[in-house]
Amino acid sequence: MEQASLAFFQNFYTNVSLYVVAEPGAVLPDAQPVPVAVAVPEAAAPVAAPPLPPLAPPAAAVAVPAGPPPAPARPATPPAAPIPIPGKLPSLASLPLKAAPAPPPMTPPAAAPVVPAPPVAPVPAAAPPQRTAPPLTETPYSTLGSNPNGLVILVRMDAVRFQRLPKNVFLNKLLMAIRLIMEDVVLINVESHLPVALSTLRRKLAAKQVIGFGKNLLDVAVYKTQLYEPVLLVNDVAYLPAAEIELLEEDNSRKKLLWQAMQRMFLA
Structure with a gap:
């Protein structure tokens, strides 16, 4: 074996x-075995074969071609992209060119529907302001005296005192200082907190000089005068405002201011 x-x-x-x-x-x-001599190279040393397992029956030999098999054809591959260097931007030449997509067609915006404006209601004309007080031409007043061309003296007091006013000592002395007497004047008592209208007095009186003892007595002189300062009003009417007669009787300083104003108005 x-x-x-x-x-x-x-x-x-x-x-x-x-x-x-x-x-x-x-x-x-x-009847004798014949040995066959085989040439063995001298340099080759006998190789001791290791013990082998029992051999299987030899398989059929497979025919192997003499030369190495031809390498299969490889598909052509595109050249590899260059390896990017860290810290360096890729070149634009190495980037593949792509066609920019065509912009979508511009469609005009739809016109907004025209909504008719609602009809505007006409604004009613502003009504004239309602007067909460009667006109100044209707301000009530009472008079004493009958000289239409004389001096007009305006006061505001109760009816009893007004009836006694022609006998007032202070008022008579004041008239004497300008060479007048009580019969030369017309006394008017304003019976309201509102002033009397000058136009109302002018319909009955033609006097050109007026003295007012008190505040807010004549409509055209309310905002244009100050005490003891004679002024010239409409229609060349001279007006002198002064304090109430009761205050003048007890205050000599006011009497002095009044006398200086009367000299400028009557004696100048």
Whole structure:
């Protein structure tokens, strides 16, 4: 058995039979085995084959072509993109060009529907302001005296005191200082907190000089005068405002201011 294994391997590696194993029962010529000499290179050392397992029956030999098989054709691959260098922006030349998409067609905006404006209601004309007080031409007053061309003296007091006014000592002395007497004047008592209208007095009186003892007595002189300062009003009417007669009777300083104003108005 060892001889048969050795003969098989030597034949497998060198394709030369070193030993011929005689089959059982076969008789060689001359009845003696003939050794076959095989040339063995001198430099080659005998290799001791390791013990091998029992051999399987040899398989059919597969025909192998003589040369190496041709390499299959590879599909053409595009050139590899250059490796980007860290910290360096890629070149625009290496970027693939892509066609910009066409912008969508511009559609004009739909016109907003025209909504008619609601009709504007006409604004009613502003009504004239309602007077909360009667006109100044209707301010009530009472009179004492009958000289239409005389001096007009305006006061505001109760009816009893007004009836006693022609006998007032202070008022009579004041008239004497300007060379007048009580019969030369017309006394008018304004019976309301509102002033009397000058136009109302002018319909009955033609006097050109008026003295007012008190505040808010004549409509055209309410905002244009100050105490003891004679002024010229409409229609060349001279007007002198003064304090109430009761205050003048007890205050000499006011009497002095009044006398100086009367000198400028009557004696200048």
